[in-house]
Amino acid sequence: xxxxxxxxLAPFVSVVIIVASLFTVAICKMEVRRMGYSVLKLSREERxxxxxxxxxxxxxxxxxxxxxxxxxxxARLTLRKPHSGQIIQMTDHGVAFxx
Amino acid sequence: xxxxxxxxxxxxxxxxxxxxxxxxxxxxxxxxxxRALERRQFETVVTLxxxxxxxxxxxxxxxxxxxxxxxxxxxPKIIKNPKGVAKILARELKKPVKSxxxxxxxxxxxxxxxxxxxxxxxRDAIAERKIRGLGFIEESQRIYPNERLLSxxxxxxxxxxxxxxxxxxxxxxxxxxxxxxxxxxRDARGRPxxxxxxxxxxxxxxxxxxxxxxxxxxxxxxxxxxxxxRDQQADSAVAVVLDAQTSEILAMASAPAxxxxxxxNYSSERRRNRAVTDTFEPGSTxxxxxxxxxxxxxxxxxxxxxxxxxxRMKIGSRVIRESDAHHRFGQLTVNEILAVSSNVCSAKIAFxxxxxxxxxxxxxxxxxxxLGIDFPGEAKGIIQPxxxxxxxxxxVAIGHAMTASPLQIANAYAAIANGGLLKRPYLVKAIxxxxxxxxxxxxxxxxxxxxxxxxxxxxxxMLTSVTSDFGTGKNARVPGYPVAGKTGTAQKVNPNxxxxxxxxxISSFAGFLPANDPKFVxxxxxxxxxxxxxxxxVAAPVFSxxxxxAVRRVGLxxxxxxxxxxxxxxxxxxxxxxxxxxxSAVEVDPIQADAVVPDLSGLTLREVMSRVxxxxxxxxxxxxxxxxxxxPPAGARLSKNKVLxxxxxx
Numbered sequence: 061x062x063x064x065x066x067x068x069l070a071p072f073v074s075v076v077i078i079v080a081s082l083f084t085v086a087i088c089k090m091e092v093r094r095m096g097y098s099v100l101k102l103s104r105e106e107r108x109x110x111x112x113x114x115x116x117x118x119x120x121x122x123x124x125x126x127x128x129x130x131x132x133x134x135a136r137l138t139l140r141k142p143h144s145g146q147i148i149q150m151t152d153h154g155v156a157f158x159x
Numbered sequence: 160x161x162x163x164x165x166x167x168x169x170x171x172x173x174x175x176x177x178x179x180x181x182x183x184x185x186x187x188x189x190x191x192x193x194r195a196l197e198r199r200q201f202e203t204v205v206t207l208x209x210x211x212x213x214x215x216x217x218x219x220x221x222x223x224x225x226x227x228x229x230x231x232x233x234x235p236k237i238i239k240n241p242k243g244v245a246k247i248l249a250r251e252l253k254k255p256v257k258s259x260x261x262x263x264x265x266x267x268x269x270x271x272x273x274x275x276x277x278x279x280x281x282r283d284a285i286a287e288r289k290i291r292g293l294g295f296i297e298e299s300q301r302i303y304p305n306e307r308l309l310s311x312x313x314x315x316x317x318x319x320x321x322x323x324x325x326x327x328x329x330x331x332x333x334x335x336x337x338x339x340x341x342x343x344x345r346d347a348r349g350r351p352x353x354x355x356x357x358x359x360x361x362x363x364x365x366x367x368x369x370x371x372x373x374x375x376x377x378x379x380x381x382x383x384x385x386x387x388x389r390d391q392q393a394d395s396a397v398a399v400v401l402d403a404q405t406s407e408i409l410a411m412a413s414a415p416a417x418x419x420x421x422x423x424n425y426s427s428e429r430r431r432n433r434a435v436t437d438t439f440e441p442g443s444t445x446x447x448x449x450x451x452x453x454x455x456x457x458x459x460x461x462x463x464x465x466x467x468x469x470x471r472m473k474i475g476s477r478v479i480r481e482s483d484a485h486h487r488f489g490q491l492t493v494n495e496i497l498a499v500s501s502n503v504c505s506a507k508i509a510f511x512x513x514x515x516x517x518x519x520x521x522x523x524x525x526x527x528x529x530l531g532i533d534f535p536g537e538a539k540g541i542i543q544p545x546x547x548x549x550x551x552x553x554x555v556a557i558g559h560a561m562t563a564s565p566l567q568i569a570n571a572y573a574a575i576a577n578g579g580l581l582k583r584p585y586l587v588k589a590i591x592x593x594x595x596x597x598x599x600x601x602x603x604x605x606x607x608x609x610x611x612x613x614x615x616x617x618x619x620x621m622l623t624s625v626t627s628d629f630g631t632g633k634n635a636r637v638p639g640y641p642v643a644g645k646t647g648t649a650q651k652v653n654p655n656x657x658x659x660x661x662x663x664x665i666s667s668f669a670g671f672l673p674a675n676d677p678k679f680v681x682x683x684x685x686x687x688x689x690x691x692x693x694x695x696x697v698a699a700p701v702f703s704x705x706x707x708x709a710v711r712r713v714g715l716x717x718x719x720x721x722x723x724x725x726x727x728x729x730x731x732x733x734x735x736x737x738x739x740x741x742x743s744a745v746e747v748d749p750i751q752a753d754a755v756v757p758d759l760s761g762l763t764l765r766e767v768m769s770r771v772x773x774x775x776x777x778x779x780x781x782x783x784x785x786x787x788x789x790x791p792p793a794g795a796r797l798s799k800n801k802v803l804x805x806x807x808x809x
Binding site for chain 1: 220221224226302304346351352375378639707717764785
C-alpha cells in the first residue's frame, strides 16, 4: 500500500523538489545581489572614512608644523629663543654643559 | 482536416526550429558586435583615481601629502534655471552669482568647470540639492602642510597634479600612479554589482618617498637664513647640511623661501633651489681644496713654510693682496696659511702644485661636473679648460675665476671629513611601493677616493686651526666641539655687466664638526650682505648656530669640556608650585639673607625663576603670562625664607 502511495507521489515530490530548488537558487541569487549592494555601500563608507582619516592626518601635520609650534610657544607660553649660554646640555658624564 | 493540422504542426515546428537555430546561433557562435552591445547594456566602467604618493622626512613627518577633493562641473544644456542654480551655488561656494551664472549660460557647451577641488562638506551640501545638470569628479589635491618649509627642495605640482619643479618633478613617475579602470556588471539602475568589495578601495596610490631631510633641523636652518638675510639686508642666503660620513642631505635651504601651496604667487627666481642650481665664485673656501691637492701629491706638509711677501705679490701686470690690507704676513706654515687665509701664500702653493694638478684636483673633488644628485637642474659650475696662465692659476687658488654650487663645496668638505672618499649627495632615502609594500632603500654611493685616510686626517687638523684664536673662523666655534672649516669672502660677479659688482660679496663658511670624528658638514653662504661682508662675521655665526642645534638634535656628547662651560653643582631648595603645594623638583642656587624684592614686572615666569636664582626666596605663582605685580612689592625687604608671591597675567 505504502509503496503504491509513494510511487504515485513520486512525480509530485519530484516537481516540488525541482520547484523548491529553483526557488532556493533564485533566493540565493537575490541574497547575493542584496549583499552586493550592502558591500558597495560599506566599501563607499570605508573609502569615505579613509578620506576623513587622511584629512585629519593632514590637519594634524598642519597644526604641528614647527613654525606654528614656535609661534604658539612665543605668543601663548611667552617663551623666547635662548641666548648663548642659556641652553644646558646634560652629558653622559653627569656634567651639565652650558652651550 | 487532419492533413491541415499536420501542415500547421509542421509549419509551427519549422518556425520553432528556425527560432531555436537563430537562438543557438546568437548564443553559441562568438560575435564581437553582439558582445559589445551586451557589455554596453550590462556593464559599467568605474574609474578609480589614484592618490599621488606622500613625501616624508627621515622621521616620517609629512612634507607633501595628497587629499581627495571634488571638482564641480555643469552641463549648461540641461540646466533649466541658470540664475536660480547660480544663486544656490554662489551661497555654497562663496563666489559671486554673476561669475557662476555666466558659466551656466554657455549653452553651446556640454561641460564647464564651476569650481575645482572642493572639500567633502561643500560637495555633500551641493549634492543634497540634487540639481540636474551638475556633477562631481574626484580629484587629488597636493598639500604642503609645513607651508614654506623645504619649499625649494620639494618643488610643487601643476593643476593636473603633475610635478613641475623640485623633487615633485624628479620623482614624478614614482609619485604619480596611473588611474585604475574597473569593468563591473551593473543592474537596471546602473548600480555596479560588486563581486569583491575591496576592489573599490584598492586604489593604486603613488609611491611613498622618504627623504634624508630632518624636518626640525631644516626648520632651524631656514630660520637662521631668514634671520641673516634680514639682519644683513642681504639678497639671499643658502645653506646645506650633510651627513659627514654618507653625504646624505640633512637640510638644504635657500632664503627667501616660498609657499608651494601657492607657487604662482612667486617669481621663478625665488622658487629656485640655489644650493643645487646656482653657482658662484666660492672664494677662500677653495683654498682647502688647493692645499688638499698639494698635500695629496706630497708637495707640502702642514708645517711647510712659505714666504707671504708682506701681503703683496706681483704676478705679471697683476698684484695679489691679502683680503685685509693691514695683513702683512711673512713666513707662514701651511697650517697658518689656512688659518689666516693668506691669498699670497695660497697663490704660491698653487704655483708649486701647477695648473694641471690644480685642475685635476678640482675635478677629482667634484667641481666642474654634476655630482648626480637626485634633483633636477643640477649645475656643474665652471672651470676654465687648460692652459691657464699664472694670473688665472693664482685666481683659481683663492676661489676666483671658477664657479661652484653650494652643494659641490659642501660635498668636497664631506670628502675631507669622511676620510677621503667623494660620495654622491642624495635626498631620497627610501621609496615604498604602496601596492606591494616593497621598500627600495637608497644608500650612499662612493664616487672615488680623493685623499688617503692620513691625508684627510691632516686636513682635518689643519682646518681646525681656522677656528683657533688666531684663525679667521673664530665665530664658527661651537662650545664643547672642535670645529674644522674655512671662511670665504668672494667678490660678486656683476650680473648686469663685466667684472665684479662694487661692494658686492658672497660671504661663506664651510666646515664640519666634531673635527675629530665628523658628523655634520655645514655650508652657509650669504649673497650680498650689506652690513658686513667677511665670511667670518656674516656666515660663520650662522654656521655656529646651526651646528649647535645639530649636535643637540642628535644628542652628540661634547668633546671639549672646559670649566667655562660646566655648571657648578648646586644644592636643592624648595620652590612653591602654582597650586600652592611645594615642589622639590626645581634646583636653585644657594641663598642670600635679607634679600630685596627685585622689580620683576613684565617678565615671564622663566625669567622670574632665572632672576631669583641665587636668592633665598620661595616663589608662589598666581596666573600665567607676564608679571604684573609682586607681593611684597619691588624694593621691599624679605627676611630669610619668606615667600614672594608673583602675579602673572596674559
